[in-house]
Each structure stands twice: as C-alpha cells, then as structure tokens.
Amino acid sequence: MSGLWREVGTIGEIPAAGSRVVRTDAGDVAIFRTAQGAVHAIEDRCPHKAGPLSQGIVHGGRVTCPLHNWVIDLATGGVIGPDEGCVRTLPLRLDGERILLDFSVLVRRAA
Numbered sequence: 001m002s003g004l005w006r007e008v009g010t011i012g013e014i015p016a017a018g019s020r021v022v023r024t025d026a027g028d029v030a031i032f033r034t035a036q037g038a039v040h041a042i043e044d045r046c047p048h049k050a051g052p053l054s055q056g057i058v059h060g061g062r063v064t065c066p067l068h069n070w071v072i073d074l075a076t077g078g079v080i081g082p083d084e085g086c087v088r089t090l091p092l093r094l095d096g097e098r099i100l101l102d103f104s105v106l107v108r109r110a111a
C-alpha cells in the first residue's frame with residue numbers, strides 16, 4: 001500500500017451523521033460518517049472563509065458549513081451550487097472497523 005497511510009480510529013468512534021477531527025501539522029482533517037454509514041475524510045476548512053466543516057450539519061452525503069451555510073459534497077469535496085469551490089478529500093480505507101487515511105495529499109501541499 002503506497003502513500004502515507006495511518007490509522008486514525010474506528011467507525012464506532014464517529015456518531016451517525018456526525019464527525020470527528022484529526023489534527024495534523026498540515027491542518028485539521030474532518031472524518032464524517034453519514035446516516036447511511038458512508039465514511040469520508042476532507043479538510044476541516046471551508047473553501048469560503050475557513051469555517052470548521054466538522055461542526056456542520058451532515059445531511060445525506062453532504063455537510064452544511066456552520067458559518068454561512070455553503071454545502072459541501074463529502075465524497076468529492078466540491079461545493080454544491082450556486083456557490084463554487086472545493087476542499088481536498090483524503091483517500092480513506094476501512095479495515096473492518098479501523099479507519100485508515102492517506103495523508104500524502106496534505107504533505108504534498110505543505111511542502
């Protein structure tokens with residue numbers, strides 16, 4: 001497995017339609033679990049004015065930023081129109097209950 005994969009916890013630590021934050025030197029990452037059970041990892045920084053997306057409302061496969069209500073697609077990181085923008089997504093794998101993230105996207109950006 002190439003990349004900078006690291007275990008960051010288990011699915012059971014994230015409530016349905018909730019999130020948890022992983023802090024890194026290159027910025028915080030928000031891991032979301034949808035009500036349907038999907039798990040996604042994106043930067044915890046809204047592309048509008050850096051709002052903490054981890055504190056937003058999760059609905060379907062999206063999160064609404066708590067500051068000004070922009071809506072972000074959790075799978076792609078893309079902003080849902082009419083607003084425009086994108087947050088980085090991190091590759092995520094599940095090994096049973098364990099969540100593994102590839103942090104190489106953040107390391108490349110910080111370099």
Ligand code: FES
Binds near residue numbers: 051069
């Ligand atoms: S900071 Fe997220 S919508 Fe403004």
